[in-house]
C-alpha cells in the first residue's frame with residue numbers, strides 16, 4: 530500500500546512550465562522568449578498565472594521626467610521671470 534501511494538505521488542508531481550502567454554496579445558510563447566512573436570513587444574518572466582510579466586520601460590520614466598522639467602522651465606519663462614514679455618499687454 531505504501532509503495533502504491535508513493536507511485537501516485539511521484540506521478541502527480543508538478544511539472545515546470547514550458548510555455549507562457551504574452552501579456553498583450555495572449556499568444557503562446559516559449560518559456561525563454563524575450564520578445565513576442567505576434568506583437569513584437571518585450572515580455573518578461575512568467576508569473577504565477579502562466580502569463581509573461583510586462584517588463585518595466587525605464588526610458589519612458591526618464592522621458593516623462595525630462596518633459597516635466599521642460600514644462601516647468603516653460604512655465605517659469607512665461608509667468609515667473611522678472612521681466613515678462615507680455616507686461617505691455619496689461620493695463621497702464
Ligand SMILES: [Zn+2]
Nearest residue numbers: 551554565568
Ligand atoms: Zn504578444
